[in-house]
Amino acid sequence: xxxxxxxxxSLVSVVxxxxxxxxxxxxxxxxxxxxxxxxxxxxxxxxxxxxGDTRCLILDIAxxxxxxPALQRELSRRQRAIPIVFITAHRDESIRPRLLExxxxxxxxxxxxxxxxxxxxxxxxxxxxxxDRIDDRGAP
Amino acid sequence: xTTTEGVTLxxxxxxxxxxxxxxxxANSATTDLISILESVDTPIxxxxxxxxxxxxxxxxxxxxxxxxxDIGRAPHDIPVIAGLPRMEERCxxxxxxxxxxxxxxxxxxRWFVVRISPYARGDRVIGTVLTxxxxxxxxxxxxxxxYERECTKAIINTVADPLVVxxxxxxxxxxxxxxxxxxxVSRDETQGMPFYELxxxxxxxxxxxxxxxxxxxxxxxxQPVEVDHVVTxxxxxxxxxxxxxxxxxxxxxxxxxxxxxxxxxxxxxEAAKDLRxxxxxxxxxxxxxxxxxxxLTGSFSWRVATDEITWSEQLYRIYELEVGVPVTLDxxxxxxxxxxxxxxxxxxxxxxxxxxxxxWQYRLMMPDHxxxxxxxxxxxxxxxxxxxxxxxxxxxxxxxxxxxEALAKARSELAHVSRITSLGAMTASIAHEVNQPLSGxxxxxxxxxxxxxxxxxxxxxxxxxxxxxxxxxxxxxEVITRLRALFTKKESTIEPLDLNEATRExxxxxxxxxxxxxxxxxxxxxDDLPFVDGDRVQLQQVILNLLLNGSDAMNDIDxxxxxxxxxxxxxxxxxxxxxxxxxxVGFDPRSVDTLFDAFYTTKSGGMGxxxxxxxxxxxxxxxxxxxxxxDGPGAxxxxxxxxxxxTNTKV
Numbered sequence: 001x002x003x004x005x006x007x008x009x010s011l012v013s014v015v016x017x018x019x020x021x022x023x024x025x026x027x028x029x030x031x032x033x034x035x036x037x038x039x040x041x042x043x044x045x046x047x048x049x050x051x052g053d054t055r056c057l058i059l060d061i062a063x064x065x066x067x068x069p070a071l072q073r074e075l076s077r078r079q080r081a082i083p084i085v086f087i088t089a090h091r092d093e094s095i096r097p098r099l100l101e102x103x104x105x106x107x108x109x110x111x112x113x114x115x116x117x118x119x120x121x122x123x124x125x126x127x128x129x130x131x132d133r134i135d136d137r138g139a140p
Numbered sequence: 141x142t143t144t145e146g147v148t149l150x151x152x153x154x155x156x157x158x159x160x161x162x163x164x165x166a167n168s169a170t171t172d173l174i175s176i177l178e179s180v181d182t183p184i185x186x187x188x189x190x191x192x193x194x195x196x197x198x199x200x201x202x203x204x205x206x207x208x209x210d211i212g213r214a215p216h217d218i219p220v221i222a223g224l225p226r227m228e229e230r231c232x233x234x235x236x237x238x239x240x241x242x243x244x245x246x247x248x249x250r251w252f253v254v255r256i257s258p259y260a261r262g263d264r265v266i267g268t269v270l271t272x273x274x275x276x277x278x279x280x281x282x283x284x285x286x287y288e289r290e291c292t293k294a295i296i297n298t299v300a301d302p303l304v305v306x307x308x309x310x311x312x313x314x315x316x317x318x319x320x321x322x323x324x325v326s327r328d329e330t331q332g333m334p335f336y337e338l339x340x341x342x343x344x345x346x347x348x349x350x351x352x353x354x355x356x357x358x359x360x361x362x363q364p365v366e367v368d369h370v371v372t373x374x375x376x377x378x379x380x381x382x383x384x385x386x387x388x389x390x391x392x393x394x395x396x397x398x399x400x401x402x403x404x405x406x407x408x409x410e411a412a413k414d415l416r417x418x419x420x421x422x423x424x425x426x427x428x429x430x431x432x433x434x435x436l437t438g439s440f441s442w443r444v445a446t447d448e449i450t451w452s453e454q455l456y457r458i459y460e461l462e463v464g465v466p467v468t469l470d471x472x473x474x475x476x477x478x479x480x481x482x483x484x485x486x487x488x489x490x491x492x493x494x495x496x497x498x499x500w501q502y503r504l505m506m507p508d509h510x511x512x513x514x515x516x517x518x519x520x521x522x523x524x525x526x527x528x529x530x531x532x533x534x535x536x537x538x539x540x541x542x543x544x545e546a547l548a549k550a551r552s553e554l555a556h557v558s559r560i561t562s563l564g565a566m567t568a569s570i571a572h573e574v575n576q577p578l579s580g581x582x583x584x585x586x587x588x589x590x591x592x593x594x595x596x597x598x599x600x601x602x603x604x605x606x607x608x609x610x611x612x613x614x615x616x617x618e619v620i621t622r623l624r625a626l627f628t629k630k631e632s633t634i635e636p637l638d639l640n641e642a643t644r645e646x647x648x649x650x651x652x653x654x655x656x657x658x659x660x661x662x663x664x665x666x667d668d669l670p671f672v673d674g675d676r677v678q679l680q681q682v683i684l685n686l687l688l689n690g691s692d693a694m695n696d697i698d699x700x701x702x703x704x705x706x707x708x709x710x711x712x713x714x715x716x717x718x719x720x721x722x723x724x725v726g727f728d729p730r731s732v733d734t735l736f737d738a739f740y741t742t743k744s745g746g747m748g749x750x751x752x753x754x755x756x757x758x759x760x761x762x763x764x765x766x767x768x769x770x771d772g773p774g775a776x777x778x779x780x781x782x783x784x785x786x787t788n789t790k791v
Binding site: 018020021023024025027028031062087089090091109110112113114 | 578580586590591594601608611612615
């Protein structure tokens with residue numbers, strides 16, 4: 001319960017132009033115990049007051065306007081070291097190493113499993129011990 | 141009879157005025173003589189010493205108009221005889237000398253020669269006998285001869301070329317004016333002069349002397365001799381001396397007519413022309429050789445009957461043979477690609493049989509095993525002897541062929557790449573479109589499970605996420621539907637279309653492929669074809685597909701021309717039809733129903749997509765695609781479409 005409470009303080013921001021992702025993913029993340037904000041574009045995220053509070057960014061790669069990697073570079077320029085988990089519907093294995101090299105935590109290909117998402121979040125938001133790990137008790 | 145003299149001369153002859161009939165009885169010999177004289181048609185008049193007419197015969201009476209009463213009259217009293225000049229004087233001379241005299245006498249248009257002979261009795265000349273010989277005809281022929289001679293002389297003198305007649309001993313007999321003018325001599329100077337002394341011996345030439353001597357000895361032909369001679373006032377001239385024999389029946393001496401023709405101008409013109417034509421020939425030969433070299437085109441002529449083959453230099457270079465070596469079919473065979481030797485022999489046989497122009501492509505294999513592609517076009521003609529001869533141009537199309545092949549390869553690689561690329565892009569876009577809703581479905585399902593599994597279960601939240609799951613599944617389904625629509629119903633542009641024009645464009649685009657397949661394409665397009673409503677690009681794909689299918693069906697046909705016939709025509713009242721007829725392998729009639737199915741193919745390299753797609757396109761145009769086996773070899777694929785009303789057909 002401690003962890004959950006602690007997590008309630010951790011804000012995860014989701015940036016994706018796809019509406020179904022913006023609707024479904026925040027609910028799941030809240031189930032995990034995070035505070036969640038969803039944005040339809042990179043610009044919308046940058047213009048919000050969440051940039052400083054966000055502990056983890058779940059970021060779509062291909063978006064109209066500023067793309068995911070472009071936002072990554074922008075944050076790096078602003079020296080905002082937010083852990084980033086990229087998500088994409090475009091399965092291109094070659095893109096993954098480049099993103100990781102640029103500092104991303106992980107890159108998940110849609111549709112991704114709950115387990116994969118949890119693993120990425122655990123890397124992005126290391127808790128204080130093994131017991132603090134979010135479990136997948138909700139999964140079948 | 142005592143006065144024999146008087147009686148005889150005064151009495152006249154029987155039937156002849158002045159004859160004494162008594163004497164007739166006395167002397168029958170006289171009678172006979174008189175009779176003879178009477179019958180002679182030469183007028184005879186006897187004149188006494190005292191210049192009186194003693195007697196005359198009938199012919200004389202007729203000629204001179206004498207009557208019996210004229211006996212005893214003086215001749216100058218007779219009007220006609222009075223015309224004889226110095227008649228009495230001459231008679232006196234004849235009596236005095238005893239010698240004949242002759243006088244020309246003209247009576248009206250007749251000419252006579254009058255001979256006056258002494259009339260002697262014993263030693264005594266007692267009178268003269270005048271006989272009149274009619275020389276009118278003779279006189280006329282002499283006049284004519286004189287006239288002709290004058291005419292001839294005039295002609296000869298008018299001739300610009302010098303002419304001279306040489307006697308049998310080659311002396312100058314006579315010359316025309318031009319002759320005298322050219323050599324600056326007069327007639328008198330040259331008459332009888334040995335010909336070779338003329339012009340300081342300029343004509344003392346052995347061949348001329350030989351030929352003239354032969355001609356005079358009886359030869360009929362003379363070999364003209366050219367002599368360079370300086371003519372006063374004209375400078376160096378070239379004279380052509382020609383001669384012909386002159387001989388007349390009854391004249392034993394043979395003479396020659398020698399002509400001097402000034403051929404200087406002609407020689408100069410000929411020389412100039414010769415030079416010019418040589419120069420032109422040289423130039424045109426140089427042009428031709430250069431043209432052949434630049435265009436890599438050689439030429440040859442082939443006399444079929446004798447197998448006499450002549451090559452241009454460039455053709456030797458193409459065949460890489462030494463220029464000038466005799467060309468034979470065997471030699472050619474050594475260079476022709478082994479796979480094309482049969483083709484060569486077939487062409488040779490066909491050429492021997494017929495006399496048609498022909499065209500063929502073949503390959504050479506050089507000793508280093510490199511390949512050359514040649515394109516030959518032969519034109520049938522006749523040589524000087526009327527025998528069949530082919531004149532042909534042979535072009536080395538290797539470079540073009542190789543670049544064509546490289547281009548085709550690049551094209552096909554490009555097509556392949558673009559197909560792969562577009563397939564990859566298409567797959568990626570399908571995946572992206574489907575993955576989005578799938579992602580939502582999976583996330584929602586996870587959320588749903590978590591909500592249901594929490595204590596207490598969040599049923600309302602779970603219901604909401606389940607609803608969103610259904611919505612995302614619907615979205616995924618919609619994506620699939622949209623994709624299907626995108627790929628099965630391509631945007632098409634329907635417009636009035638001239639199928640002839642569309643067909644011609646396709647033929648133009650595919651002619652390279654067809655030529656490479658050695659396909660002979662014949663177009664039989666109906667000029668009066670109504671328009672159809674259709675998508676130009678799609679229908680052209682169908683036509684192209686039919687052409688390439690036909691061409692492919694003939695790939696292994698070598699025993700007959702690979703002929704492809706494209707026909708457009710009306711099909712009944714309200715349809716038009718495009719047909720492509722090949723002479724290829726045809727198809728199994730049992731498979732006719734499956735022919736147009738996707739993935740059905742008779743070709744090892746094909747996917748069978750073509751006919752299937754073609755059928756969909758044609759059916760989308762409310763048309764029908766048909767396949768039929770020909771009566772002869774091969775098959776005909778055709779489609780027919782409804783046509784537009786006539787009024788819309790002309791743009």
